[in-house]
Amino acid sequence: MESTDTIALLQECDSGTKMAVTSIDEVLDKLHDEKLKNLLTESKKHHEKLGNDLHELLLQYHADDKDPGLMAKSMSWFKTNMKVGMGDDNDKTAADVMTDGCDMGIKSLRRYLNQYKDASHSAKAICSRLICIEETLRDDLRKYL
Numbered sequence: 001m002e003s004t005d006t007i008a009l010l011q012e013c014d015s016g017t018k019m020a021v022t023s024i025d026e027v028l029d030k031l032h033d034e035k036l037k038n039l040l041t042e043s044k045k046h047h048e049k050l051g052n053d054l055h056e057l058l059l060q061y062h063a064d065d066k067d068p069g070l071m072a073k074s075m076s077w078f079k080t081n082m083k084v085g086m087g088d089d090n091d092k093t094a095a096d097v098m099t100d101g102c103d104m105g106i107k108s109l110r111r112y113l114n115q116y117k118d119a120s121h122s123a124k125a126i127c128s129r130l131i132c133i134e135e136t137l138r139d140d141l142r143k144y145l
Contacts, residue, residue, distance in 0.1 A: 003061065005116035006123040010058050011066035012112045013127050016105050017051035018067060020044075020134070023101050027094040036091050036144055040098070043137045050130055057126070095144035102138035106131055 024044040031037045058065060109131050113124060 005118040006120040007061050007063045009112055009116040009119040009123045009127055010054055013130050014051060014054040015066040016109060016130060017047045017054060020047040030090045031094055033091045039140055046133050054126065091144055095141045099138050099141045102134045105134045
């Protein structure tokens with residue numbers, strides 16, 4: 001059971017990092033504030049690094065990566081592109097959209113930690129690292145709301 005839960009938790013985290021990178025990419029070119037761009041660029045690097053670590057762990061378990069679901073990706077793209085770029089304050093709107101994304105990611109990751117109780121300590125630790133990255137980004141974005 002541990003191996004099954006471990007793989008499932010790692011795959012959900014992998015999907016989450018990919019979703020975060022995609023979402024950040026969707027807003028970066030629409031921003032004006034350089035500090036906000038830098039904040040999101042740094043967060044993207046953290047997500048990519050963690051995604052690489054997840055990929056390596058999944059390879060050790062002979063398991064596949066997991067892409068975000070089509071519905072989640074579509075809804076994210078639609079929300080981001082409909083809201084950001086439509087108004088005068090893209091930075092504020094992007095911060096709002098990204099904060100919502102962080103909140104959804106944190107909620108999902110905590111649910112997965114509870115769901116996959118038998119996952120290995122290392123899988124739980126990497127999930128907790130991802131939660132921390134999301135919480136930090138969410139908190140740093142507040143000044144742009």
